[in-house]
Amino acid sequence: MTDRDDIDMLAAEYVLGTLDADERAEVMQRRQADSELDARILEWEARLAPLGDEVEAIAPGPDLLARIERRIEAMEVTSGTGEHEGKVSQLDALRRRLRFWRWSTGLASAAAVALAAVLIAPVGQTPSEAPFVAVFSQDDQQPAFMLSVDLDSRRLNVRPVTAEPLPDRAYQLWIKDASLGPKPRSVGVLNDDLSLPTDALSDFDPELLKRATFGISIEPPGGSPTGQPTGPAIHGYLYPTDRDASGQRL
């Protein structure tokens, strides 16, 4: 048997899956530098791939995408941030996370919607205190809106801070979570006084609210005609109401 045969059989067995843990680790390492081995592996992958056609598709649990997104989020936030020390860097991390959401949403649709992540309420917090607050600000400067949600009663309170009612335009609040599908879902169109009914989130499970992201967009009167954000965004920044609470998310 020639060396070439050996390499080919090593690649074949690697792809087939019959090597033991050490051998597999060795192949993984070796293929980085050994283009011959790498090419053989790719050939065997292509040869045997049709065998996988007969694997029965099985839906994973409904929470898996959310788990994956949280992992990715944590990864994207921590990459390049260095150590998180004190409030300032926590806030930086939150901003980065928010930008991350904004960017991906902006790429995917012409309409940019501001999305702010929400904080997990610390266990035992009294319901009267707003467990988490998302602040939506305009031009990255002053807060335009503040959204607080009480998880226990699922009551929400939207308050304009500097935002003004716009002539012939409406503000619309959106919620986004993996379990609701890939697109933001409308929570409601803000009233003329820029308020929303406090029970607007009552249909959503508190667990979902904890991990969901929120956004506010500017829409035609009566709200988006398409069911998706179409107008310019008010960008949101998120502020922890409690240091420990933000720590849980970071």
Added chain:
Amino acid sequence: MSSDRLQELLQRVTRRDRLAFAELYDATAAKLYGTVLRILRERSRADDVVQEVYVTIWQKAEQFDAGRASAIAWMASIARHAAIDELRRRPRAPHESDDALDQTPSDAPGAREHAERDENARRLHACLAELEGSRRDMVRLAYLDGWSRADLAAHFEQPVNTVKTWLHRALKQLKGCLAS
């Protein structure tokens, strides 16, 4: 979902597009989960592995080369290797392997039907059919169910080295058949 669409979504994922990622997940998760669960046979382990698989896809989407594999084949390969790595690190209890054998279909009609759609698949199945029965089973049990040489040796009541020899012969025969 078409192969072109999956490829487009993967390209968008390289630009950190979260909506594209979610759509890609929706279109492929059942296939990848089925692949991993068939090997690991335990939902909690499959959950963990599939989670890491999608994190890998997020990180390495730019390594996808459409000239070498279809998007779904590339993703399924990441999933299968992750499941096998996990299984080699922490093998199943022996009785679970026995269960696996019962559930391994020999040649499901659905599979054959699916294979008809694709010339490569048709040829692979034709070449598999030319293998001697137990060698064909070995290839399938290894590829689809994650069986190691030792698992195969125990089941076919042969020394591990004999299994290795049989596997090599089967693989060479497959390669020759596919090349002809």
